[in-house]
Amino acid sequence: xxxxxxxxxxxxxxxxxxxxxxxxxxxxxxxxxxxxxxxxxxxxxxxxxxxxxxxxxxxxxxxxxxxxxxxxx
Numbered sequence: 001x002x003x004x005x006x007x008x009x010x011x012x013x014x015x016x017x018x019x020x021x022x023x024x025x026x027x028x029x030x031x032x033x034x035x036x037x038x039x040x041x042x043x044x045x046x047x048x049x050x051x052x053x054x055x056x057x058x059x060x061x062x063x064x065x066x067x068x069x070x071x072x073x
Contacts, residue, residue, distance in 0.1 A: 008038060
């Protein structure tokens with residue numbers, strides 16, 4: 001996940017500094033704000049993945065206790 005953030009930061013920097021028209025697409029403040037938003041989004045995504053793993057693990061254990069073990073096709 002950290003590697004993806006670095007790649008995205010590099011792409012943002014290129015977008016800001018290497019625009020073929022010669023002007024900045026985003027101000028430094030806008031880039032900073034966007035980076036913060038992306039960081040928060042990444043944390044939320046990681047938490048959702050962890051919650052999903054926890055929930056499915058509980059469901060799997062409950063199914064085994066009840067004898068309802070299902071097989072993935």
